[in-house]
Amino acid sequence: MQRAREGEFDAFVAARWSGLLHLARLLTAGDRHRAEDLLQESLVKLWSVWARVGEEAPEAYVRKVMARAAARSARRRWWGERPVERLPETAVPGDVSATVAERSRLEAALAQLPPKQRTAVVLRYYQDLPDRQVADVLGCPVGTARSHTSRGVARLRHLLSDVIETVG
Numbered sequence: 001m002q003r004a005r006e007g008e009f010d011a012f013v014a015a016r017w018s019g020l021l022h023l024a025r026l027l028t029a030g031d032r033h034r035a036e037d038l039l040q041e042s043l044v045k046l047w048s049v050w051a052r053v054g055e056e057a058p059e060a061y062v063r064k065v066m067a068r069a070a071a072r073s074a075r076r077r078w079w080g081e082r083p084v085e086r087l088p089e090t091a092v093p094g095d096v097s098a099t100v101a102e103r104s105r106l107e108a109a110l111a112q113l114p115p116k117q118r119t120a121v122v123l124r125y126y127q128d129l130p131d132r133q134v135a136d137v138l139g140c141p142v143g144t145a146r147s148h149t150s151r152g153v154a155r156l157r158h159l160l161s162d163v164i165e166t167v168g
Contacts, residue, residue, distance in 0.1 A: 009050050012058055013043060020062060026122045027070040029111030030104070034073070042066045064137045067123065071115040109159040117152030124149045 017039075024035035024042075042065040046058060053061045110118050116138060123134045135145035 005050060005054070008054055009047060012054070016059060016062075020059075020066070023063065023122065023127060024066055024070075026107070026110060026126055027066055027119060028073075029118070030107035038066055038069055038073070041069060060133070060137075063123065063127070063129075067119045067137045068139070071119060105160070106156075109156050112159060113152050113155055117148045117155065120145055120148035121152035121156065125153075 020042075021035060021039050024039040025032060028034040028038055039062075042062050045065050046053065046062050049061070050058070110121070113121065120134055120138060123129045123137055124131070129137075131142050131146055131149075134149065135142045138145050138148065140148075
């Protein structure tokens with residue numbers, strides 16, 4: 001019985017690792033190391049309740065655990081300098097890094113949102129969850145989740161307005 005349970009858990013992790021890691025990166029404002037830690041901690045919590053949650057909705061459980069842990073972490077986080085291994089390279093003319101630059105710019109804008117707004121926007125538009133599930137993950141009423149999402153999107157529009165103006 002234990003081996004079958006382990007196999008189901010391993011299959012879930014193998015199938016969903018990449019998507020969940022990307023979600024964790026968005027929730028941690030692009031910090032790859034914090035995202036990996038967040039996902040691993042969430043999977044450990046999932047394993048402890050796998051017998052109860054494994055057949056129902058393991059991905060929803062992991063999303064909820066990650067969103068709440070990311071919000072707790074953001075409240076405690078020091079927002080000073082962040083050391084990096086290497087200095088960023090400057091763009092070379094004709095470089096095909098426009099997509100990477102756009103993604104980095106969006107992640108930087110997401111990082112400036114308050115944790116609940118960032119979580120609501122990521123769950124609603126990246127994970128494509130309905131308002132009810134976003135509210136469930138945030139632990140608030142649907143109207144409050146919609147408010148967090150709306151304010152987050154408005155703030156992103158403001159932060160990225162120069163890009164929108166040049167495109168439109």
